[in-house]
Amino acid sequence: MLSQPEQTNQPSAEHSEGLQDSRRRLWASLTLLFGIGMSVLDSSMTNVALPAIAKDMDVSAAAVVWIVNAYGLTLVMTLLPLSAVGERTGFKRLFRYGLSLFICASVASSFAPSLPVLLVCRVLQGLGGSAIMCLFGALVRHIYPPKHMARGIGMNAMMVGLMSVIGPTIGTFILSISNWHWIFLINLPIGAIILLGVKYLPDVSPVKGRFDWNSAMLSMVTVGLLIVGIDYSSTYVWQSACLIVFGILTGIVLVRRSYQQPAPLVPVDLLQIPAMRFAIAASLCTFSAQMATFVSLPFYLQQEMSRPLSSVGMLMAGWPLGAALIAMVAGRLSNMFPVAALCGVGAGAMAIGLLVIVLAPASINDIWLMMAMVLGGVGFGFFQTPNNRVIIGSAPKHRAGALGGLQATTRVFGQTFGAAMVASAFSLSVSSGPTLGLSVGVTFASLAVLVNVIRHRQTDVSRTGG
Structure with missing residues (x-):
């Protein structure tokens, strides 16, 4: 017999339209903002610390990579189940438990005496991170009134971009004055401050029903x-x-x-909504393009463009910097122009920026390469905020939890698929692998443009009754 949640205990009018108390909304938004930011910061700093961990624990590079894999695999496998848990236990409670687990697992990771113990801690950290990330869409839906939703999404996109830029720098600074243990231990004071803000998150009544x-x-x-x-x-x-x-x-x-099932754990009911289908498909393409780009670029800039490692880091920072700068602007524009048009322009800017890098000669000045990277990042940020607004706004309010799991799973799956396509490109040709990998990014960005063109045309047809 299937276990179904009863679609009862609908959110109150206050939560249906977001938090009306501006002070509480501010603190709730900051809590969510820094909760997401901490998880991004942790991931970017951990990547920088891998060589130091491998040397200290005397393990191979292939083995130490599983510190990242254990976290990422746990995260993506549990996003949908934990979003269903959140619907039944309450979003605030799951956020508190997930954040607490993330903090405790971070502290345990910092004291791990061996790689196997560290991997177990990273799995637990992944569970905590998943509990936080799967709630993003649901909490945004219940924190912000409709007129402020685009701004809230833009703020979170800006935070993700900012943490992606400064994360490696902070990680390198920590390693220069201390050791890798502090990469994980720094989550303790940050997480403790975020825990103080959990009480401001919206109180959404959980649904009734057994967990499937x-x-x-x-x-x-x-x-x-x-x-x-x-x-x-x-x-x-x-x-x-x-x-x-x-x-x-x-x-x-x-x-x-x-x-x-009327409200399944895997939200196939949400995918029957046309706006949701297009938004998810476009999101899958853009995240595939993003990851294909970031996996290929270090190799491409060093091998094909003959850039030193110090320049590579600076040039690659242009992408998240551009995404962070445009996020708030894109949020405002999504209130004024058709989302499909904005997303199409953003995906097109991504494709053009990447194409410029692929076609540019090795003698090109770094300024032009940086401008191309910023253009790609601007396009990515210009796409994400309006598209996420459609994803969050298209789902019924009582399915906000499932929506958050679907949104996060789409992102991680798209990134994994993009990275896998680049790996396949490298296996076809080692010498041409970086160029083929960037071409994969251009292809996925172009597919996102195509999805948005179709979405825009279908929206026009539905408006004219055709």
Whole structure:
């Protein structure tokens, strides 16, 4: 017998239209803002610390990469199940528990004596991070009134971009004055401050109903098999193919099961909303383009453009800097112009910026490369805020929790798929791999433009009754 949540205990009018108390809304928005920012900062600093951890623990580079993989895989596998947990326990409670687990696991990671212990701590940290990230869409929906929603999404996009820029710098600074243990330990004071703001988050009544454990397990198996299969598709071809096939078969069983439910753990009901389908498809393409770009660029700038490592970091900072600068502007414009048009322009700017880098000669001045990177980042930020507004605004309010899980899963899956495509490009040709990888980014960005052109035309047809 399937376990279904009853769609009762709808949010009050206050929460349906966001928090009306401006003071509480400010503190709630800051709590969410810095909660998301902390998880981004942790990821970017951890990447910088990998060589130091490998040296200190005397493990190989291939082994130490699992510090990142353990966190990322746990995160993506649990986003949908934890979003369903949040609907049943309450968003505020899950945020508090997730943040507390993230802080405790961070402290444990800092004292880990060996790689296996550190990997266990990173899995726990991934669970805590997943509990925070899966609630983003739901909390934005209940914190901001409709007229302020675009601004709230823009602020969070700006925070993500800012933390992506300064994270490696902060991580490098910490390593220069101390050791890798402090990379994790710094989450303790940051997290403790964020915990003080949890009380300001909206009180949303949980839905009634048992948790669907069978769908949760099927979801985790499906996503896990697909992610691992895609990740290793260029190295272990046949084994990866088997994992992907099994993942698809499990996914088919899961989707069929979900269609029988009024409010399923895997939100197939939300994907029946046309605006949601287009927004999710476009988001998948842009995040694939983003990750393909960031995996390829270090190799491309050093091998094809002959840039020193010091210049590579500076040039790559242009992307998140551009995204952070445009995020708030894009939020305001989404109140004035059609979202499909804004998203199409943003995806187009991404494609043009990447194309300039691919076609530029090695002798080009760094200023032009930086401008191309900033253009790509501006396009990415110009796309994300309006598109996220559509995703968050299209779902019924009682499905806000499932929406957050779907949104986060789309992002992580898109990034994984983009990285896997670049890995496949490198396996085809080591010498041309960086160029092929950037071309993958251009292709995905162009697909996002196509999705938005179709979305814009269908919106025009529906308005004219055609």
